[in-house]
Amino acid sequence: xxxxxxxxxxxxxxxxxxxxxxxxxxxxxxxxxxxxxxxxxxxxxxxxxxxxxxxxxxxxxxxxxxxxxxxxxxxxxxxxxxxxxxxxxxxxxxxxxxxxxxxxxxxxxxxxxxxxxxxxxxxxxxxxxxxxxxxxxxxxxxxxxxxxxxxxxxxxxxxxxxxxxxxxxxxxxxxxxxxxxxxxxxxxxxxxxxxxxxxxxxxxxxxxxxxxxxxxxxxxxxxxxxxxxxxxxxxxxxxxxxxxxxxxxxxxxxxxxxxxxxxxxxxxxxxxxxxxxxxxxxxxxxxxxxxxxxxxxxxxxxxxxxxxxxxxxxxxxxxxxxxxxxxxxxxxxxxxxxxxxxxxxxxxxxxxx
Amino acid sequence: xxxxxxxxxxxxxxxxxxxxxxxxxxxxxxxxxxxxxxxxxxxxxxxxxxxxxxxxxxxxxxxxxxxxxxxxxxxxxxxxxxxxxxxxxxxxxxxxxxxxxxxxxxxxxxxxxxxxxxxxxxxxxxxxxxxxxxxxxxxxxxxxxxxxxxxxxxxxxxxxxxxxxxxxxxxxxxxxxxxxxxxxxxxxxxxxxxxxxxxxxxxxxxxxxxxxxxxxxxxxxxxxxxxxxxxxxxxxxxxxxxxxxxxxxxxxxxxxxxxxxxxxxxxxxxxxxxxxxxxxxxxxxxxxxxxxxxxxxxxxxxxxxxxxxxxxxxxxxxxxxxxxxx
Numbered sequence: 001x002x003x004x005x006x007x008x009x010x011x012x013x014x015x016x017x018x019x020x021x022x023x024x025x026x027x028x029x030x031x032x033x034x035x036x037x038x039x040x041x042x043x044x045x046x047x048x049x050x051x052x053x054x055x056x057x058x059x060x061x062x063x064x065x066x067x068x069x070x071x072x073x074x075x076x077x078x079x080x081x082x083x084x085x086x087x088x089x090x091x092x093x094x095x096x097x098x099x100x101x102x103x104x105x106x107x108x109x110x111x112x113x114x115x116x117x118x119x120x121x122x123x124x125x126x127x128x129x130x131x132x133x134x135x136x137x138x139x140x141x142x143x144x145x146x147x148x149x150x151x152x153x154x155x156x157x158x159x160x161x162x163x164x165x166x167x168x169x170x171x172x173x174x175x176x177x178x179x180x181x182x183x184x185x186x187x188x189x190x191x192x193x194x195x196x197x198x199x200x201x202x203x204x205x206x207x208x209x210x211x212x213x214x215x216x217x218x219x220x221x222x223x224x225x226x227x228x229x230x231x232x233x234x235x236x237x238x239x240x241x242x243x244x245x246x247x248x249x250x251x252x253x254x255x256x257x258x259x260x261x262x263x264x265x266x267x268x269x270x271x272x273x274x275x276x277x278x279x280x281x282x283x284x285x286x287x288x289x290x291x292x293x294x295x296x297x298x299x300x301x302x303x304x305x306x307x308x309x310x311x312x313x314x315x316x317x318x319x320x321x322x323x324x325x326x327x328x329x330x331x332x333x334x335x336x337x338x339x340x341x342x343x344x345x346x347x348x349x350x351x352x353x
Numbered sequence: 354x355x356x357x358x359x360x361x362x363x364x365x366x367x368x369x370x371x372x373x374x375x376x377x378x379x380x381x382x383x384x385x386x387x388x389x390x391x392x393x394x395x396x397x398x399x400x401x402x403x404x405x406x407x408x409x410x411x412x413x414x415x416x417x418x419x420x421x422x423x424x425x426x427x428x429x430x431x432x433x434x435x436x437x438x439x440x441x442x443x444x445x446x447x448x449x450x451x452x453x454x455x456x457x458x459x460x461x462x463x464x465x466x467x468x469x470x471x472x473x474x475x476x477x478x479x480x481x482x483x484x485x486x487x488x489x490x491x492x493x494x495x496x497x498x499x500x501x502x503x504x505x506x507x508x509x510x511x512x513x514x515x516x517x518x519x520x521x522x523x524x525x526x527x528x529x530x531x532x533x534x535x536x537x538x539x540x541x542x543x544x545x546x547x548x549x550x551x552x553x554x555x556x557x558x559x560x561x562x563x564x565x566x567x568x569x570x571x572x573x574x575x576x577x578x579x580x581x582x583x584x585x586x587x588x589x590x591x592x593x594x595x596x597x598x599x600x601x602x603x604x605x606x607x608x609x610x611x612x613x614x615x616x617x618x619x620x621x622x623x624x625x626x627x628x629x630x631x632x633x634x635x636x637x638x639x640x641x642x643x644x645x646x647x648x649x650x651x652x653x654x655x656x657x658x659x660x661x662x663x664x665x666x667x668x669x670x671x672x673x674x675x676x677x678x679x
Contacts, residue, residue, distance in 0.1 A: 040628035073625050075591065080632055087636070262448045263429070263464075270441065294403065297625045301445035304401045308452035321403045 003142065004213075004238050006170040007134035011127050012064070016116030020060045025216040029054055034324045036084060042293035043322050044074065044210035047217050049081050056090045063094045064114070130175055137182045139237040141165055144189040146233070149226025151194040159223070161188045198229075201342050204280035205234040206273040207291035208299050211322055212236050218291050218322060219331045225289070228339045233285070235276035236269065254279060261305045270298030274305055281313035287342045288315055294323035316342065354380045354485065356461065357422030359414035360387060362407060362443065363430055365516040365545035369506030370499045371426060374478060377495025378487045383422050385414040388552035392417060393652060399455055406621040406652055407546055408442050408449075410553060415450060415457065424461045424485075425450070428477075431466035437593040440626055461485075510572035516549055534565045537671050538612065540605035541568035542634075543619030544594045547650060554619060555656040557648075564667045569613060571601040578604055595626040602634040606641050615644040615670040617663075622651035644670050
């Protein structure tokens with residue numbers, strides 16, 4: 001999912017596996033998934049299904065994924081996907097990581113199963129730490145990229161630096177290595193010629209985690225916005241999410257901020273979407289983009305209350321419910337219109353001051 | 354004081370309780386009329402366009418009630434058994450209605466959640482009663498009467514009766530003759546707000562009768578039999594109604610097969626949980642080599658398409674029964 005493969009590859013390579021990290025999902029991946037999944041499953045289900053098929057075709061024997069306890073449907077996906085794939089005649093094993101608190105024994109079982117090299121426990125712990133460090137590092141690079149995109153003098157330069165440093169990170173072995181790559185990476189970003197004083201818009205992104213993080217399933221909307229002179233702030237990053245959800249349950253400021261509008265945990269990221277919208281508004285953002293897979297009920301509920309947030313806190317928003325039918329050109333037109341409108345509002349405000 | 358109950362979603366399961374409760378408190382209970390094209394159209398206009406069909410219909414019913422009542426009862430239905438929760442739209446219902454921008458009477462909003470303790474329902478009722486200014490003894494009496502009414506209602510459903518408020522299917526004309534078309538039995542699975550709403554399902558119950566088909570709903574399966582169905586791969590569905598439908602499906606496709614000749618699963622357009630349950634049941638039907646049909650209801654309401662599929666399915670099942678290959 002998204003640009004995070006170096007972190008996961010790191011752990012599994014050290015456990016003694018040959019890691020097949022699938023290519024980033026392409027149109028072919030999506031078609032494979034869409035062809036084999038039931039119609040009303042969401043885009044993340046279909047995209048990951050397509051990815052599994054590609055991986056199995058490339059010779060994968062074990063699929064590793066995560067579970068969950070809902071109320072989002074994704075908690076059931078691994079089981080259903082495995083069943084669909086077996087029906088197609090693939091032979092494989094699927095290892096599903098459930099939340100630790102719900103199933104501690106399952107975690108141990110999974111670790112034993114995957115620990116091919118009989119790596120020692122302390123080494124395992126340090127592997128996980130290294131992976132988390134890589135995650136945090138990738139997110140930091142992403143932040144730099146999103147800051148530079150609207151400001152760089154030659155379009156595309158920050159993107160090139162980003163691809164380079166993420167690749168360098170993949171090769172980093174020890175914690176010191178990772179730290180060195182991180183510092184060099186930040187250095188490289190600083191060297192990108194840019195105009196820090198250029199007026200830019202700030203737009204927050206909320207929504208369901210998979211479509212927010214995976215550019216292939218959100219039409220590269222971050223890049224699209226960046227190139228239109230918008231600094232993009234996603235409300236979810238994988239390192240942040242891991243810290244919140246693996247260790248503790250969601251109990252963050254977003255939840256408190258959502259309370260006046262959405263009084264219950266509705267599953268998925270619905271509540272966070274609303275809460276983060278409120279937080280973005282308080283931080284003076286110019287606009288908000290909601291990204292969700294088609295038929296994602298938590299996000300539909302969020303979409304239902306966002307107009308109230310928007311009205312109360314004067315934060316314009318635009319929603320994208322993404323499926324295989326969503327075309328890039330159509331989305332671009334809507335995004336352009338949205339950005340134009342934000343600029344007009346900005347100018348009107350400045351005129352008023 | 355007039356309290357409005359929208360005739361959809363949980364209505365067919367729990368209306369007996371809430372009607373009796375509010376009446377016991379001295380309120381007049383107003384139910385929205387059965388779904389019509391107009392209900393659906395006004396719901397579609399008022400609701401998020403990406404929403405599932407049942408949510409749009411719910412909004413239609415809310416609009417029907419808007420100028421007829423003093424309070425609109427929109428509970429946050431979270432969990433009644435402490436384990437399964439209702440689907441996210443039930444969980445966000447008061448928020449969705451409150452922030453819809455519609456001009457509505459004040460909401461009677463209370464959270465129903467078994468995980469808050471065994472007295473969850475009584476606490477919710479006390480809260481409601483107090484907010485309506487009723488005295489404590491009166492609330493207790495209303496609560497007890499409502500509990501009795503609910504038990505009776507559940508028993509009626511279990512016996513195969515239609516819930517109060519559902520349109521009774523009139524005996525259709527042009528019924529097939531029993532000699533040429535011996536009666537068959539199907540399990541009719543689906544959420545109560547699809548099965549018992551004649552407009553939404555395009556008169557499905559009536560059509561089944563016309564085809565000489567008897568049906569068994571989810572509600573007619575005793576709970577102890579449902580509880581036995583525990584083999585959803587490794588995990589049970591998280592949502593209450595979906596869990597019941599999936600269990601009933603496994604029951605009828607498995608140990609309960611002697612009671613039916615085929616299984617029909619009625620789902621709603623863009624319903625997330627349904628997609629999951631449907632896939633599970635479809636796989637189970639395939640594995641057991643037993644006839645399984647999915648019917649998806651949508652807001653376009655074109656009945657020709659589904660009638661053809663239903664008739665073909667019924668023919669197939671009947672042939673299996675007649676030739677004894679079931």
